[in-house]
Amino acid sequence: MNTDRIRQRTRRISRGIVVGLLGLLYALSLPVWASDTIVVGSKNFMESRLLAEMFAQLIEARTELTVTRRLGLAGTQVCFEALKTGGIDLYPEYTGTGLVTILGEPPMHDRVSVLNRVRTEFLHRWNIWWLAPLGFENSYALALRRDRAQSLGLRTISDLVRVAPHMKAGFGYEFIQREDGLAGLKKSYGLQFQEVIGMQQTLKYQATDKGEVDLLDVYTTDGRLAVYDFVVLKDDRQFFPPYEAAALVRGEILKRHPELGRVISLLTNAIDPTRMRELNLRIQEQGEPVPQVAHSALRALNLVADNHVQPAASTESRDSILSYMWTTRSNLALRTGEHLGLSGLGLFLGILVAIPLGLALERWRRGAEAIIRIIGMLQTIPSIALLAFMIPIFGVGALPAIMALWMYSLFPILRNTYSGLRDAAPNVVETGRALGMTEWQILRTIRLPLAAPTIMAGIRTSAIWTVGTATLAAFIGAGGLGVPIVAGLQLADVNLILSGALPATVLALSVDGLLSRVEQWARPRGLEPVR
Amino acid sequence: MNPWALEIQHVSKQFPDGTYALQNIEWGVKEGETMALIGESGSGKTTFLRLLNRLIEPTTGTVVIQGEPASAQDPIQLRRRLGYVPQDGGLFPHWTIRQNVCLVPHLLGWTLEQQLERVDMLLPLMNLNPSQIAERYPIELSGGQRQRVAVARALAADQPIVLLDEPFGALDPLTRHDLQDQFLSLQARLQKTMVLVTHDMSEAFRLGDRITILKEGCIQQVGTPHQILHAPATPYVHLLVQHYHAHRG
Incomplete structure (x- = not known):
């Protein structure tokens, strides 16, 4: 029994060290x-x-x-x-x-x-x-390819009104939402399109190349207007504000x-x-x-x-992805460090809160389901929205990102801790009680060890989730591997996207692999099938 | 001196929904006696057993353990004096056989040496070889072996009273018979006070000094196997006895 306990304690300590190192790594990457x-x-x-x-x-x-x-x-x-x-x-x-x-x-x-x-x-x-x-x-404007515009005889937005019902428009998401965008435009000119497709700003020009959309919302200073030979339709009713x-x-x-x-x-x-x-x-x-x-x-x-x-580092983004990543390796290493720091810290705080909360709820089961459901609801908030909600409270940068990741990490750990403890071999628990163990002894020597693999599985789920979601932290300026991904999306630069996405994937896979080892390790002996 | 090791006085147990699990029970087990408790599922026999070690509390009436009201005793300390064997053994899967057997001695703060000594004494008593199985885990043992370990655990701290909840119910007939034999020889040597819950008439007749027959929360009859067989107190007991004879063919 003693060796067992010592083994458990060393496990706990080394687990603490791993998390601590992650935190330190993160602290070092913070700006002074x-x-x-x-x-x-x-x-x-x-x-x-x-x-x-x-x-x-x-x-x-x-x-x-x-x-x-x-x-x-x-x-x-x-x-x-x-x-x-x-x-x-x-x-x-x-x-x-x-x-x-x-x-x-x-x-x-x-x-x-x-x-x-x-x-x-x-x-x-x-x-x-x-x-x-x-x-x-840099106003909004509507534009289409010069050959299309000429064959349709379009020069102004008013000209567009009669052909619009046969046109597919590829508009940016913000433009679709804005009062001075699509909504106002419809009102002001009475425009009706056959279909409006929401698109990422950078991908739109390529889409017209393939003929999938006819008309775009553009920024008047967009360099690609010249490259793709687009005509900007004159805003003859002066709808677009300056x-x-x-x-x-x-x-x-x-x-x-x-x-x-x-x-x-x-x-x-x-x-x-x-x-x-x-x-x-x-x-x-x-x-x-x-x-x-x-x-x-x-x-x-x-x-x-x-x-x-x-x-x-490399202006030629036409390099092969591997050599591109090699030339930007120091930057990627920094981003990876930030990424690990963000997700590690989020996860660490998640463990710190969710496990004690799970323990408490197992004692107080009447309120458990309700509280778990409320925390589960956090999970359904889209990540980008959750990140945005954090800004009024925590500003921009690492803090709101960590808080958002923390919230995401809570649910799997909490749910697994609670159900792992609650469902841990009920007959064994009952026997322990009948033989005169106190509730505390039952928790410590039966429920916790038997629930350990389940709890670890929850931590593992959270870890993968946080590592994945941390790529979105770039949207609120928190750094991480999302930075090259987001920048790459704006530039439609595949190498740049991959230089963030590949390490992020590798990171998620290695975290998963590592934690599955830990999960095995947390599994008490005697539960494994006999070899 | 009070002849009863265990006694139940005027006890009823009512569930929150108003139904009675047990109704107006008067009952006692003598020192060193094996009392078999038999009834169909839902007859209240498990509730009955759980009253004894205070896993549930009676709605009215008193449970007396070794001359003292159970409600006046600390439940944890009380349970450590009452051995307990559940149907499936209830061994801790992540503990070795030695750790399992020594559970109550460990709780009582025995030294490791005393514990080891106890294991070496108890396992052979149960026909188990300590050097072979003491450091193994329950999953590595057969069902019959596990059940013997569970019995050894119930005796480990030399508990004067042992409660057994269908201890042999999940075993195959041969193993069950084997363990029943062993139970008898063990009981002959140790003279513990035992309460054995079962739904198997032949097991009750075989192991019990006396038998309590429960139906729908009420005691139908308490008596020796002889009394039950020859003077069934109620039509229900009569029916049970008839079944028993038919079954033995």
Whole structure:
């Protein structure tokens, strides 16, 4: 009996060490928080990333401030929520989006009045500043291939009305939802399409190539308009509000670091639409890394010196996937470390809460089913939504991601702990009780050891789940292997996607393999079939 | 001196839904006697047994164990004085045979040496070879061997009273017969107070000094096998006896 107990204890200790190491690994990958750190955010499309990267490099080159990048946050809501709560200090935004999406006001059609309106309101409501516009608009527009447009004789959106019922439209998900997108467009022009297909922004152009959709919503600065030879239909009723790009900055940070405002203002009216389209094209089609394009754009404006561009690891994303991963190995190692840290910490906290809770519920069975069901409901929240819910509470970055992963990890562990303990050999439990064991002795020497394999199976399920879900953490700027995946999706760069997806898969498989070993190990002797 | 090792006075057990599992039971087992408790499933015999070791409490009435009301005794300490053998043995699958047998001595805080000594003494008594099986796990034993281990465990702390809940019910007829023989010779040597629940008339007649017949929560008759066979107290007992004869053919 004693050797058994010692074995159990060593198991428990070594399990603790493994988890502790994961936590440490994670802690090392956290940025050091300094008070003069500026956090630059961006949304999860390329132009937003590029502008944010330009802000970041400009601040680094021209101030003493340190910059942390939280690029690729999932959409306007996430970004703006992060800005309000101080998760990020600035990010590039468009005036039209500010008016319609954030303020929820009807579209206006004059550039200056839109800018004035959002400036006043943002300042008044949240002490958030719109700096001077950068010099271009990135409005929504409807576009189709030039040959299609010519054969149908389409020049304006009004022309479209008569042919639309025979057309398939491929629209971005945000566009479909927005009041200044599809809904308003239908009202304003009376448009009806044969079918509207929700599509990822980056995949749409290819889809028209194959003739699967006819019409797209596009951004007017999209570099691919030229590449795919698209015609933008004239917005003859001036439905689409102006979307001037500008930096959106927290007032507090401007007050603390006035130089920030001065530096960003160097970009006022510095980028015209043609230039923006060019820059986008270099990223989208030529596969140049965002930092490199940002640097060369700033250099062309004589805003930064010629040095400090690190030649990108590999601009040729047409390499074979393995050599691509080899050249980016240090970055991938970092991402893997972050990934393990996020999921490890989430899982660790999950174990820390779910097992004691399972133990408590086994004692208090009356409330057990209800509580387990409530926690099970957490599981049904789509991961991306859960991540988004975390932002108002925890800001952006690692913390909300860990909290979300923690919530996901609870249910399998809790359910298995509870049912494992409850269903552990009832006749054996009954016998132990009849022979004079206390409930505590029964728990410790019968229920727990017999439930250990079931509990481990729950932990294993949670582990695989958290490792898988942690790829989504990239959407809220928490890093991990989702970063190359998300970036790759935006660039339609298969190598980039795979360089995140492959390690993530390998990671999930190895965690599964490792934990199945632990599961075997946690299985008390005597339960195995005789060899 | 009180002749009863176990005594039940005016006990009824009512379930929350209002039905009675046991009704107005008056009953006693003498020191060193084997009492067989027989009845169909649902007759209340398991409830009966569980009253004795306080796994359930009576709705009314008193259970007296060795002259003292059970309700006045600490249930944990009480149970450690009452050996218990369930139908399926109830051995801890993750414990070795030695650990299983020593459960109650371990709970009582015996030294390891005392425990080992006890195992070496008890297993041979049950026709088991300690050097062969003491360090094995239950799954490696046959059903009959496991049941013997369960009996050894019930005797391990020299409990004066042993409760057996259909201890041989799940065994094949040959093994069952074998174990019944062993039970008899063991009982002849140890003179424990035993309560043996069974649904098998021939087992009751074979092992019991006296027999209690239960039906729907009421005692039909308590008596020696001879009394039961020759003076059945109720039509139900009469029927049972007839069946018994028919069965023996």
